[in-house]
Amino acid sequence: MARKYFGTDGVRGRVGDSTITPEFVMRLGYAAGITLVGREQLPRGERPSILIGKDTRVSGYMLEAALEAGFAAAGVDVLLAGPVPTPAVAYLTRALRLQAGVVISASHNPYFDNGIKFFSASGTKLPDAVEEEIEARVDQPMSCVEAARLGRARRIGDAAGRYIEFCKSTFPNELDLRGLRIAVDCAHGAAYHIAPSVFHELGAEVVTVGVEPNGLNINDRCGATHPEALRAAVLEQGADIGIALDGDGDRVMMVDSRGDIYDGDKLLYVIAAARKATGSLDGVVGTLMSNLGFEHAVLRLGVPFARAKVGDRYVLELMHQQGWKLGGENSGHIICLDRHSTGDGIISALQVLAALKQHRQTLDEACADLVFYPQKLINVRLPAGFDWRSDKGIDAAREAAERQLGERGRVLLRPSGTEPLLRVMVEGADGAEVDLLAGKIADCVRGATEGLC
Numbered sequence: 001m002a003r004k005y006f007g008t009d010g011v012r013g014r015v016g017d018s019t020i021t022p023e024f025v026m027r028l029g030y031a032a033g034i035t036l037v038g039r040e041q042l043p044r045g046e047r048p049s050i051l052i053g054k055d056t057r058v059s060g061y062m063l064e065a066a067l068e069a070g071f072a073a074a075g076v077d078v079l080l081a082g083p084v085p086t087p088a089v090a091y092l093t094r095a096l097r098l099q100a101g102v103v104i105s106a107s108h109n110p111y112f113d114n115g116i117k118f119f120s121a122s123g124t125k126l127p128d129a130v131e132e133e134i135e136a137r138v139d140q141p142m143s144c145v146e147a148a149r150l151g152r153a154r155r156i157g158d159a160a161g162r163y164i165e166f167c168k169s170t171f172p173n174e175l176d177l178r179g180l181r182i183a184v185d186c187a188h189g190a191a192y193h194i195a196p197s198v199f200h201e202l203g204a205e206v207v208t209v210g211v212e213p214n215g216l217n218i219n220d221r222c223g224a225t226h227p228e229a230l231r232a233a234v235l236e237q238g239a240d241i242g243i244a245l246d247g248d249g250d251r252v253m254m255v256d257s258r259g260d261i262y263d264g265d266k267l268l269y270v271i272a273a274a275r276k277a278t279g280s281l282d283g284v285v286g287t288l289m290s291n292l293g294f295e296h297a298v299l300r301l302g303v304p305f306a307r308a309k310v311g312d313r314y315v316l317e318l319m320h321q322q323g324w325k326l327g328g329e330n331s332g333h334i335i336c337l338d339r340h341s342t343g344d345g346i347i348s349a350l351q352v353l354a355a356l357k358q359h360r361q362t363l364d365e366a367c368a369d370l371v372f373y374p375q376k377l378i379n380v381r382l383p384a385g386f387d388w389r390s391d392k393g394i395d396a397a398r399e400a401a402e403r404q405l406g407e408r409g410r411v412l413l414r415p416s417g418t419e420p421l422l423r424v425m426v427e428g429a430d431g432a433e434v435d436l437l438a439g440k441i442a443d444c445v446r447g448a449t450e451g452l453c
Contacts, residue, residue: 008417010117029070031137054104058215072151085249087344094123123341177204187223189247251332252345274355285327374431376438
């Protein structure tokens with residue numbers, strides 16, 4: 001069914017718009033609470049319990065209170081974790097045997113955006129059917145259970161500490177990070193008080209970036225979406241390696257001592273190659289955006305490769321279908337199902353560091369067999385309601401580019417899941433040709449929106 005509120009990663013938008021308001025979020029909490037109450041078979045008299053975590057956006061306080069009210073009205077108890085990374089909510093929901101977890105975050109977006117995403121009791125994204133059931137209830141009249149059945153709220157004082165210990169447990173016991181000087185950029189986000197402790201307690205000397213959130217500076221010229229800030233810190237501080245997380249801590253980028261930036265494809269390859277060497281890798285899932293060079297390198301390892309739609313939920317779905325444990329996106333979402341139930345920036349970085357330690361390699365050496373194809377991505381803003389899929393001019397431009405590239409490349413057009421954008425991606429062996437073809441298609445899309453293509 002067509003979704004009205006939920007996108008590829010929960011409900012997201014600009015604070016104050018139709019969905020990211022106290023009134024809507026309270027109704028969303030109530031609808032989710034009623035849905036979960038109806039699905040759970042709990043002992044008589046026991047209320048379902050839900051964990052709420054958030055990142056460092058100033059709007060998080062407001063939305064947390066609204067969610068808490070909605071859940072309480074539905075008769076659901078709430079545990080408040082405060083600012084913690086998205087994967088921490090997934091872990092704590094599972095560890096505490098709760099019915100669901102909720103994250104208030106817009107991930108890598110600017111501070112003026114926010115969103116709500118849900119995790120199931122097993123620490124995975126909610127199935128589509130459950131999200132659809134919640135959507136169907138949101139627009140129905142909201143009521144309230146009788147006073148004796150109202151949900152209650154309490155704060156978890158040790159949420160951060162629990163998650164730090166969990167992250168450390170995913171790093172091999174026989175290894176440590178002693179002798180490494182690591183720069184860690186937390187994007188002024190949810191991992192600001194967690195990630196530095198994880199790497200420090202494993203033995204590293206830690207240099208911090210982006211650990212002073214003020215509610216307005218999350219992802220602002222720092223973090224995984226702006227790794228140039230980490231690059232500068234690595235070079236200035238003489239760090240051996242740098243780790244950049246995004247605002248909610250589920251993405252990671254890394255930088256080596258020379259200042260070279262390593263995206264999700266490269267980091268996923270480092271993990272895959274190390275696991276192949278130990279015989280613990282069945283296959284790798286990437287996405288439609290994964291570089292052709294990454295795919296070819298994985299296949300040269302003798303490992304099957306499959307592409308999912310863009311979005312970590314689709315990567316996870318295909319991993320489950322294939323029975324594989326490793327997958328991810330070039331954006332830095334990496335999922336290691338033998339370590340966690342969802343993508344986790346800190347844990348993914350630890351898997352990379354473990355691989356480098358075990359094989360006594362630098363990032364550059366670990367990626368020596370990985371040769372990327374030039375790739376050009378252009379975002380084109382679309383007017384509301386514009387049906388780009390049915391536009392003959394756009395289709396003709398795409399087909400012309402595909403004919404010109406032949407077996408030497410590919411073209412991908414896909415809409416953003418969070419913004420009114422069409423992403424035009426062209427990839428091929430010749431960088432100049434790739435840039436030219438991507439520009440032509442993007443110009444055609446712009447023209448089509450004005451009836452000129």
